[in-house]
Amino acid sequence: MNESPTAVLVIGSGLKLYREYLLSSAAERARDAGHAVVLVNNLQPTWQRAYVDEVRVVNVFDHALLAEAAREVATRYRVVAVLCWDEPLVMPAAELAEEFGVPGLSTPGVHGCRDKVSARTRLTRAGVLQPMFEMAADLEHARAAAARIGFPVVVKPRALGASMGVVLARTDAELTSAFQVASDASLVGDEPFRGGAIVEEYAVGPEISIDGAIHKGEYQPMFVARKCTGEHPYFEETGHVVDSADPLLSDPVLLETLSRAHEVLGVEDGITHTEVRLTDRGPLIIEINGRVGGDLIPYLGKLATGIDPGRVMVDVALGVRPDVTRPTRGVAGIRFGYPDDDCVVHAVRVPQEAPGLVLASPMVEPGAVLRLPPGGYIARHSFVICEGQDAAECEARLQAASDLVVLEADEVERKPVGAVLEMPAGLLDVDA
CATH class of the missing domain: 3.30.1490.20 (ATP-grasp fold, A domain)
Known part of the structure; x- marks a missing residue:
């Protein structure tokens, strides 16, 4: 019998602004179940220390080094679950879950999520609507x-x-x-x-996303986000609204499509973020991501529905069927602030009070350079989050709060097509 202490292994924490709510809830759920929380992270921890028992610092984007660090942890703990919500790391995290013999997306599942060609091919062959x-x-x-x-x-x-x-x-x-x-x-x-x-x-129709939990192949939707995009012909995501009473949560055609797609890709246990176009031919899956949604969508889901995605994530990773009933009925949304042109930021001021305002925050420091596509992506200077009685009220409050954001910046010359892409702040595991 293995008498080693047990641990939930977390691969990458992400930014405090975007992911602290997940790590705090996941750590609480893991400890409630009697397990330590060990984080393998790219940088020395700061805010993360409040939620974890141990941190291993390693270049997590070198997957060989990441695996070596995880295996060292496994010499001192019996790893009972592996968690990851950072897109570049979902593949090695799933492979580690398989190696340690704990529930995970499965190797075919994570490759189906990460590789869009593989996903398109497999879903098309199975008769799931695809472009x-x-x-x-x-x-x-x-x-x-x-x-x-x-x-x-x-x-x-x-x-x-x-x-x-x-x-x-x-x-x-x-x-x-x-x-x-x-x-x-x-x-x-x-x-x-x-x-x-x-x-x-090009699939014509409104775009949505669905965060869902998969336990032993059973797909359960948690929340639907209605997406807003801008910067056309690019597809920058400028905002999302989550309604706990969204009728799509019980739409039989959509749910069957989601369930079938996850089955085809071989996703067994985990959390996924699926993007869908609602076309006149039916729901068409754009992609399935092997993680919770970004853009604070899971936080919106928590506000609107009461479902705590951090706790659900731990349950699924431990092999426990999660409870995704929605104890709260509400609507919550987020709106991101983008500059009109490429610019260097001098200051960002966000409202402290506004109708329905839950949270507002700058996303960059003075001196940051924001570049719109194609020279850069996710050129966001701020966000506002609001709640409302219904989607229309929430949208109106988001607009009103966004109008109170002040950006002081100087325009800079745009990069030509073919120039080196500048990675957006916040995509990688970097933090102060």
Whole structure:
């Protein structure tokens, strides 16, 4: 019998502003179950110390070093669960869960989530509604694919998140720059997925996301977010609204599509964030991510529904069927502040009070350079979060609170297509 103390292993903490609420809830649930919490992190801990029992600091983006650190932890603890909510780390985290013999997405599942070509191929073969698509190695191939599919097309990297490098092309001329933008953006991702781009049919319809829990292959939706985008022809996500009474939570066609898609990809245990277009042909899955949503969507879900995603995540990772009943009925939303042009920030001031305001925060420090696509992505200077009695009231309050944000900045020259992409602050595991 193994008498070693037990531990929940957390891979990467993320930013305090975006992820503290998850780590605090997950740590509380793990300790309630009698387990220590061990964090493997990219930087020395600051705020994280309040929630974890031990930290191993290592370059987590070197997956060999990450695995070595996790295995060292496993010599002193019996690892009973592996948690990860950071997009670049979901694949090694799933592989470690499999190695330690604890519940996880499964290797086929995480590859299906991370590799958009694999996901498209497998879902199409299984008869799950998908856009026509083709992986193009070069511009000539992309042009041939677009001719077969028909304009407009969406061009995207194979394995990035946050809509980075995703571009709408309406003509052959637009395709030329779109392919370069998508291919160049892919170079900041995992090495196996660098270069080239996916060319796919543009699916018309509102876009939503669904965070769901999967336990032994059973899919349970937690909350739906209605998405707002901007910076077209790019797809920057400018805001989300979560309604606990959203009728899509009980839509049989959507739920069957989600359940079937996860089954096809081999997702067994975990939390996923699925993006869907509501087309006239039915719900069309854009992608499935092997983690909770970004953009504070899980926090909105917690406010609106009462479901605590950090606790659900631990339950699933421990092999316990989670309770995803919604004890709260409400609506919560977020709106991000973007500059009109590339700029260097001097100051950001956010409102302290406004109708329905829950939280408002700057997202950058003075001196930060914000670059809009294609020179950069997620060029956000602030966010506001509001609650309302219904979606319309929430949207109105978000607009009113956003109007109170003040940005002091000087415009800088935009980068040309083909310039080195500047990674957005907040995507990687960096913190003060």
